[in-house]
Amino acid sequence: MSSIPSVEPERAAQDADVRDTGAARAARQRWRPDVGWAVRRVVPPVVIGAAGLVVWELVVRLNQIPYYILPGPLLVLRTLVRDWGTLYPSLLVTLAITGAALLVATVAGVLISILFTQSKLVELSLFPYAVILQVTPIVAIAPLVIIWVRNIPLALLICAWLVAFFPIVSNTTLGLNSADHNLLNLMQLYGASRRQVFWYLRLPSAMPYFLGGLRISGGLALIGAVVAEFVAGTGGAQSGLAYRILESGYTMQIPRMFAALLLITGSGIFIFLALTALSHLVLRKWHESAVRREG
Amino acid sequence: MSRAVVKLQDVDKVYGNGVVALRHLDLDVAEGEFLSLLGPSGCGKSTVLRLVAGLGEVSSGRIEWAGGNGRAGLPQGDIGFVFQEPTLMPWATVFKNVLLPLKLRGVAPDEAAARVREAIAMVGLDGFERAYPRELSGGMKMRVSIARALVTHPRLLLLDEPFASLDEITRFKLDNDLLALWERQRWTVVFVTHSVYESVYLSTRIAVMTARPGRTASEVAIEAPTPRDEAFRTSPLYNDYCRMVSARLAEATRS
Numbered sequence: 001m002s003s004i005p006s007v008e009p010e011r012a013a014q015d016a017d018v019r020d021t022g023a024a025r026a027a028r029q030r031w032r033p034d035v036g037w038a039v040r041r042v043v044p045p046v047v048i049g050a051a052g053l054v055v056w057e058l059v060v061r062l063n064q065i066p067y068y069i070l071p072g073p074l075l076v077l078r079t080l081v082r083d084w085g086t087l088y089p090s091l092l093v094t095l096a097i098t099g100a101a102l103l104v105a106t107v108a109g110v111l112i113s114i115l116f117t118q119s120k121l122v123e124l125s126l127f128p129y130a131v132i133l134q135v136t137p138i139v140a141i142a143p144l145v146i147i148w149v150r151n152i153p154l155a156l157l158i159c160a161w162l163v164a165f166f167p168i169v170s171n172t173t174l175g176l177n178s179a180d181h182n183l184l185n186l187m188q189l190y191g192a193s194r195r196q197v198f199w200y201l202r203l204p205s206a207m208p209y210f211l212g213g214l215r216i217s218g219g220l221a222l223i224g225a226v227v228a229e230f231v232a233g234t235g236g237a238q239s240g241l242a243y244r245i246l247e248s249g250y251t252m253q254i255p256r257m258f259a260a261l262l263l264i265t266g267s268g269i270f271i272f273l274a275l276t277a278l279s280h281l282v283l284r285k286w287h288e289s290a291v292r293r294e295g
Numbered sequence: 296m297s298r299a300v301v302k303l304q305d306v307d308k309v310y311g312n313g314v315v316a317l318r319h320l321d322l323d324v325a326e327g328e329f330l331s332l333l334g335p336s337g338c339g340k341s342t343v344l345r346l347v348a349g350l351g352e353v354s355s356g357r358i359e360w361a362g363g364n365g366r367a368g369l370p371q372g373d374i375g376f377v378f379q380e381p382t383l384m385p386w387a388t389v390f391k392n393v394l395l396p397l398k399l400r401g402v403a404p405d406e407a408a409a410r411v412r413e414a415i416a417m418v419g420l421d422g423f424e425r426a427y428p429r430e431l432s433g434g435m436k437m438r439v440s441i442a443r444a445l446v447t448h449p450r451l452l453l454l455d456e457p458f459a460s461l462d463e464i465t466r467f468k469l470d471n472d473l474l475a476l477w478e479r480q481r482w483t484v485v486f487v488t489h490s491v492y493e494s495v496y497l498s499t500r501i502a503v504m505t506a507r508p509g510r511t512a513s514e515v516a517i518e519a520p521t522p523r524d525e526a527f528r529t530s531p532l533y534n535d536y537c538r539m540v541s542a543r544l545a546e547a548t549r550s
Contacts, residue, residue, distance in 0.1 A: 180382060182378045182380065182382040183382055183384065185345075185350050185376075185378075186376065186378075186382065186395075187399070188350060189348055189349070189350060189374065189376055190395075190396045190399045190400065190447075191399065191400070192399045196399055200384075200395065200398070200399070201384070204384065204386045204387075207386070285386070285427055286385045286386045286387075286427050286428075286429060287385070287386075288429075
């Protein structure tokens with residue numbers, strides 16, 4: 001087995017081919033594909049999950065629980081396949097709103113953070129309102145937004161954005177203000193302009209903080225989109241997964257409800273993994289969070 | 296005595312929180328010398344260095360830079376600064392870290408690249424251009440920091456206890472390399488340290504500072520032949536100087 005127990009294989013491989021420092025050379029010599037690590041990491045949760053599904057199916061069958069109370073996992077899966085024609089467009093609608101909200105939250109959040117760091121007065125004047133928007137439950141604001149904004153997808157987008165933008169703003173602001181003091185001194189010594197300090201120092205310093213905020217916001221954007229859709233309760237071709245859940249509830253199609261829920265959860269996991277991968281990709285060369293420890 | 300690169304006259308420095316860091320400090324830095332500021336920790340040695348670099352305002356008194364008229368005339372790029380910590384950008388390679396001062400000044404890429412490679416070679420880090428700071432040892436990071444200070448070809452090099460956090464073996468090695476570079480290039484060096492042994496080994500002159508509020512208590516010229524090497528560290532002359540500087544330091548700290 002490898003001498004470095006907790007190495008992510010792709011990370012070690014990159015180390016070895018990018019640079020030819022002594023450390024990298026040593027890592028290349030030491031490194032062997034660590035199958036054991038992957039097995040230890042993947043197998044236990046999969047076993048637990050599979051066991052849970054088997055127990056669930058058995059409980060439903062042995063007790064003859066009717067499908068409109070609790071459908072078994074096999075029935076949910078069959079429903080997912082059978083109703084794919086209805087569920088898939090709804091999945092796309094929900095994902096589109098989530099993605100758009102996350103995009104707008106990122107752009108607006110970063111711009112607001114930059115504005116905050118330009119002047120302490122601006123930050124002190126506006127930050128409390130960002131907090132107010134954050135702590136007011138989205139379920140309480142959503143009906144108002146939906147009344148004010150006639151265009152439903154736009155109203156949903158606004159709700160999702162409201163939930164998603166705060167972590168990005170607060171983290172990025174913190175990051176922009178966390179630049180190393182001596183590096184700031186160095187910039188001053190060499191007569192750097194404000195713009196140069198921003199591009200060469202503040203922005204890279206803020207990157208890990210921003211990516212941390214983005215990872216939280218990704219999940220929140222999905223939750224915001226789903227909650228707003230529940231409140232809006234719109235039907236028709238443009239309806240997302242949340243409406244499919246409402247609709248299935250009204251018509252007692254509980255297996256379809258579970259299928260829609262499964263898709264929402266899957267989307268959340270996908271968003272989290274995608275943003276984690278992005279974060280790792282950006283930071284892998286230098287940041288402690290992405291750098292493996294020498295074993 | 297050659298002409299002064301920087302002159303500090305009757306300088307006081309009081310910080311915003313009321314701490315008086317310096318009082319009535321006079322100091323001349325002569326062209327081409329290796330001057331050490333030696334004093335107990337907290338005596339304001341680093342403050343002197345920051346003022347000389349133009350990174351702060353004096354509360355009273357004056358600083359004059361040769362060739363510059365006042366603070367505004369501080370000859371940009373004529374000063375290189377090495378901090379106590381390596382202070383590297385963790386997201387940038389060794390090459391890009393050393394490039395920073397030239398990039399800030401808009402030096403043409405080709406010329407800049409050549410000068411960066413020259414500076415990296417000077418500190419003995421050839422082949423590490425593409426390494427990231429986290430892959431380097433403490434001593435190597437400090438070398439990068441020195442290369443970054445040298446890349447602008449400064450006339451005045453300021454070092455703020457640069458090797459204090461390194462182990463002794465590494466520190467001796469870096470002392471020797473710094474000395475060899477200085478003998479080749481003859482910039483003016485101001486070196487802040489709290490080590491009597493290090494200051495005697497490196498300097499042509501030592502300014503001993505009092506405890507806070509700091510001022511220069513006495514000055515000692517180290518008239519030992521250059522180039523100096525490990526043999527000097529064990530010579531009677533070196534020991535005599537160390538004993539004398541220690542006594543001066545004890546005296547300055549007491550008063």
